[in-house]
Amino acid sequence: MVKKKRIRLIAEMARKIRAYRELKNRPRESEKYALDYDTMTRPHTRKTLPVLAWQDVRRESRLFSLLSGLRMFGVGHLFTRKSWLTEHPEAPSYWQVTKVKVDYTAEKMTKSPLCVLLFSTGKQESEPKEMDKVMYHDWRLVPKHEEEQFKLYNPVPEPPIRYVSYPPLLRAMLLAQRQKDELGSAAEEPTLPLKRDVLLSKEYFRSQEKKRERQEGTAV
Amino acid sequence: MAASVLQRCLGAVKVIHKCGTYSFIDRRCLLSAAYTDTKLWEEREKDHQNLSLMAALMDRIYDRNFPVSSLTISRFVDNISSREEVDQAEYYLYKFRHSPNCWYLRDWTVHSWVRQCLRYGARDKALHTLKNKVQYGMFPDDFTFNLLIDSFIKNEDFKGACSVVEEVMLQESFNLLTTQILSMYALSSYLATKPELSVSEQRTLGAALLICGLKQDNSTGLSAQLLGCALLGKVEMAAGIHAVFRGMPLMWTPGYLGRALAIMERVAATPGDSKLSKDAVDYLEGLLQDLSSALDSKSSSGEDELGGEEEGKKEEDEDDQAEREKLPLYASRFKELSGQLQSGGKVDPSPLQVLVSSLVQQGLASAEGPDMEQYQRKVGEWEAERQQLIRREKEMRERAEEERQARQAAKAAAQ
Numbered sequence: 350m351v352k353k354k355r356i357r358l359i360a361e362m363a364r365k366i367r368a369y370r371e372l373k374n375r376p377r378e379s380e381k382y383a384l385d386y387d388t389m390t391r392p393h394t395r396k397t398l399p400v401l402a403w404q405d406v407r408r409e410s411r412l413f414s415l416l417s418g419l420r421m422f423g424v425g426h427l428f429t430r431k432s433w434l435t436e437h438p439e440a441p442s443y444w445q446v447t448k449v450k451v452d453y454t455a456e457k458m459t460k461s462p463l464c465v466l467l468f469s470t471g472k473q474e475s476e477p478k479e480m481d482k483v484m485y486h487d488w489r490l491v492p493k494h495e496e497e498q499f500k501l502y503n504p505v506p507e508p509p510i511r512y513v514s515y516p517p518l519l520r521a522m523l524l525a526q527r528q529k530d531e532l533g534s535a536a537e538e539p540t541l542p543l544k545r546d547v548l549l550s551k552e553y554f555r556s557q558e559k560k561r562e563r564q565e566g567t568a569v
Numbered sequence: 570m571a572a573s574v575l576q577r578c579l580g581a582v583k584v585i586h587k588c589g590t591y592s593f594i595d596r597r598c599l600l601s602a603a604y605t606d607t608k609l610w611e612e613r614e615k616d617h618q619n620l621s622l623m624a625a626l627m628d629r630i631y632d633r634n635f636p637v638s639s640l641t642i643s644r645f646v647d648n649i650s651s652r653e654e655v656d657q658a659e660y661y662l663y664k665f666r667h668s669p670n671c672w673y674l675r676d677w678t679v680h681s682w683v684r685q686c687l688r689y690g691a692r693d694k695a696l697h698t699l700k701n702k703v704q705y706g707m708f709p710d711d712f713t714f715n716l717l718i719d720s721f722i723k724n725e726d727f728k729g730a731c732s733v734v735e736e737v738m739l740q741e742s743f744n745l746l747t748t749q750i751l752s753m754y755a756l757s758s759y760l761a762t763k764p765e766l767s768v769s770e771q772r773t774l775g776a777a778l779l780i781c782g783l784k785q786d787n788s789t790g791l792s793a794q795l796l797g798c799a800l801l802g803k804v805e806m807a808a809g810i811h812a813v814f815r816g817m818p819l820m821w822t823p824g825y826l827g828r829a830l831a832i833m834e835r836v837a838a839t840p841g842d843s844k845l846s847k848d849a850v851d852y853l854e855g856l857l858q859d860l861s862s863a864l865d866s867k868s869s870s871g872e873d874e875l876g877g878e879e880e881g882k883k884e885e886d887e888d889d890q891a892e893r894e895k896l897p898l899y900a901s902r903f904k905e906l907s908g909q910l911q912s913g914g915k916v917d918p919s920p921l922q923v924l925v926s927s928l929v930q931q932g933l934a935s936a937e938g939p940d941m942e943q944y945q946r947k948v949g950e951w952e953a954e955r956q957q958l959i960r961r962e963k964e965m966r967e968r969a970e971e972e973r974q975a976r977q978a979a980k981a982a983a984q
Contacts, residue, residue, distance in 0.1 A: 408811040418816075420708040420740055422672075434821075451671060492818035493741045494783050 382484040405431070406486040413483070415490050422449040427491040427499070430482075434489075441499055443491060447477050512540035599751060599929060600719045604937050609945060610684060613952055616959070618644050620654055627661060636670045640958045643678040649685045655694055658682065659705070662698065666706040674706050677951040680713045687720050696729055699736050711745045712944050718751045727762065730755035731774065738777040741818050743784050746936040750929055752781050753789060757922040760796075768804055768812070775800030776817050788917055789924045792846035795832050796921070799853045802826035806860055806896070809889045823888045826899050829853055830906060837909040844917040846924055850907060857900045864896055 381393050389398045389406065398406060409431055416423040424446050433442040491499050514520060523539050623645050630637050642665045646658050662682070665674060686695035695717065698705040709717070714737050721730035734752040743749050756778055766774065775797045782793030802825035805813050810823040836845050910916050917924065 408815065410815065414816075417703040418739060420742075489814075489821060490818055492780075492820060494780065495820045 378484065402486075409486045410488060411484055411486055412480070412488045415488055416446070416449065419490075422446075422451065423490075424449060426493075427496060429489050429491060429499075430485070430487045431489060432487055439502075441502055443499070444480055511543045513543055515539060515541055599722055599754060599933060600715065600747070601934065601937060604941060605716060605719060607684065607688075609948060610681075613948070614956075616644055616647060618648050620645065620648055620650075620657070623648070624657065624661070627664070631664060631668070636668050637665060638958075638962070639665075639670060639673040639675050639678065640955070640962060643675055643681070643955070646678050646682045646685060649689070652689045652691060655686060655689055655691045658685075659694060659698060662705050662707075666704060671706055675951070675954070676710055676947075677955065679707055679709050680951075682707070683709060683713050683717055687716065692720060692724075692726075692729070696732060700732065702736070708740065710947075711742055711748050712940065712947070714742065715745070715747050715751055715940070718748075718755055722751070722755055722758070727755055727759040728764075731759045731777070734777050734781075735773045738773070738780050739818065741780065743781050745940060746932060747940050749781055749784050750925075750933050750936065752777065753785075753793060753925045754929055756781070756793070757925045761920070761922045768808060771800045772804045772813060772817070775804065776819055780818070786843075787928070788842075788844045788846065789921070789928050791832060791836055791843055792849045792917075792921055792924065795829055795845055796849045796852060798825050798829035798832065799849070799856055802829060803856055803860070805889075805892060810892075823892050824895075826857075826892075827895070830899060830902055833903075833906045833910060836915055837906060837913055844915045845910060846921045847916050847918045848920045850910070850916060853903065854907065857896070857903055861896055861900055864893060 376393060381391075383392055384390075384398070384406070385392060386407070389403055390396065391398075412428065415428065419426060427443045427445050429441075429443045515523060520539075623641065627637055627641060627645070630641075642661060645661055649655055649658055662674075665671060682698070683695050686692060698707050699709070699717075702708060714733065718730050718733050718737075721727070721733060734755050737743060737748060737752060743752065756774065760774070764770075777797070778793045779797030779801065782790040782795075782797060784790065785793070801813055801819070805823065805825050810821065813819060813825065814821045833845065833850075836843055907916075
């Protein structure tokens with residue numbers, strides 16, 4: 350009926366070679382994010398930046414340019430972003446650099462992602478993480494003589510979480526479930542906390558998936 | 570040996586005569602001869618290599634895309650023996666910086682590069698590599714900075730000395746007292762020549778004065794801070810706050826003139842011996858007058874060209890406009906503060922340079938002692954590290970040799 354599909358070995362090989370070459374020749378970050386400051390276009394994709402960003406791009410600098418002028422690529426210094434300064438004016442948010450990976454081929458010494466400790470709105474992250482949005486024209490160095498004053502922060506104590514009753518249908522379903530499980534109506538009514546205690550992020554979903562996998566076992 | 574002894578005697582004589590006989594000495598060196606002595610550096614174990622061989626070796630390694638070791642480049646820099654070789658070394662430093670090993674450029678390599686440049690009269694080369702530190706990776710430590718500033722001051726090249734101080738400021742390495750004193754001396758001497766300053770020069774001088782002055786807690790430091798804030802405030806008024814802090818370790822909150830006035834207020838309030846130099850206060854006064862008169866004339870003629878100026882006005886930030894509006898406030902506050910200072914006797918009539926010179930006489934000699942001890946210790950450490958690197962290289966070579974022999978023997982046996 351249907352003719353048996355011909356196995357095209359050479360095409361397979363060509364596909365693999367093309368994929369390998371693409372991997373080898375993928376543009377470095379310095380090329381990908383290079384910018385012509387006069388016309389505000391990227392030479393790599395020949396796309397122009399949005400007009401609202403032009404003022405920032407002209408006035409601020411990228412993290413690479415700040416780090417390359419510092420001893421040991423700025424390890425131990427603090428860096429803030431202008432957007433954080435406007436977003437959270439009271440609480441200091443900054444990264445502290447602990448490790449730098451350098452791309453030496455670029456003319457202006459581009460840096461690859463770094464591992465840093467983050468202080469965000471006054472709270473410190475537990476582990477060093479990779480900095481993102483490194484190539485944005487948004488970064489500022491915190492001068493050493495201002496570091497202390499910058500870090501000063503009196504955290505306002507958060508008001509306690511308020512609870513609210515569930516929507517009526519859901520509430521009825523929960524109560525019915527409870528009765529079935531023979532908990533009885535003596536137990537407390539379930540309430541919904543108004544503040545989400547889990548940050549929905551990539552890491553959270555990945556950990557949830559892993560947990561589910563562990564419970565169910567991987568597909569056969 | 571005799572030459573260094575003679576140098577020491579001359580140095581001692583110069584130190585004694587520093588107080589009165591200002592004009593008798595042609596070349597004023599601030600650091601004593603013992604500090605700038607190259608004896609300790611040259612006592613290190615020499616590692617004589619042929620420069621052309623090393624150059625050929627490095628070219629081969631780069632062609633094959635292997636990383637050059639930091640030991641190779643340090644050997645190359647150590648063995649420079651003429652001015653042309655200084656240029657060659659600069660090229661190889663550039664290539665090293667753009668190789669995978671760029672992190673490992675050793676401190677002693679940078680130090681010996683600066684020493685060699687000074688020895689062969691290539692000071693401008695050293696300054697050029699320092700200015701392009703992104704491309705050459707030159708991050709000298711404090712002692713090396715001191716040597717460099719001192720050699721510029723010795724040759725009365727205050728502009729060059731100020732460029733070096735600017736680099737020190739960008740590194741924020743005003744940690745040693747000697748560095749602070751030397752930089753203040755260079756800056757004040759440069760300002761005393763009353764040069765025509767462009768906006769960027771004003772910015773760098775202001776920033777250097779401010780950051781250097783923050784480290785000192787006496788009248789010189791406070792006057793320097795005041796002058797620095799005044800210069801930065803002038804740039805801020807002219808070009809906006811972003812032009813001030815871009816590329817500099819400075820705070821981005823607008824209001825540098827306000828900070829200058831806060832310094833004056835602090836000096837007037839604290840009961841102490843700290844005074845402000847008169848020329849700093851005068852400079853601020855002149856500046857405020859200039860700015861207010863410029864603003865007045867602009868606002869009076871501004872109504873005529875409203876159409877064309879609207880484009881330009883949109884570019885100005887709200888912060889900058891707020892600053893300009895505060896100018897008359899600043900002027901009035903300055904008047905009352907300067908009155909307070911005068912009445913409190915807190916204005917020192919001597920210019921900044923004289924203050925700095927007195928600081929030099931008092932502090933420099935005593936500050937040099939711990940510096941030199943630390944330098945000796947550091948040279949010892951560098952030597953130890955260098956020997957360890959040499960030993961490691963030898964071991965690796967022997968191991969590679971052995972492996973090669975083993976492989977050859979295996980091949981011969983297989984045949």
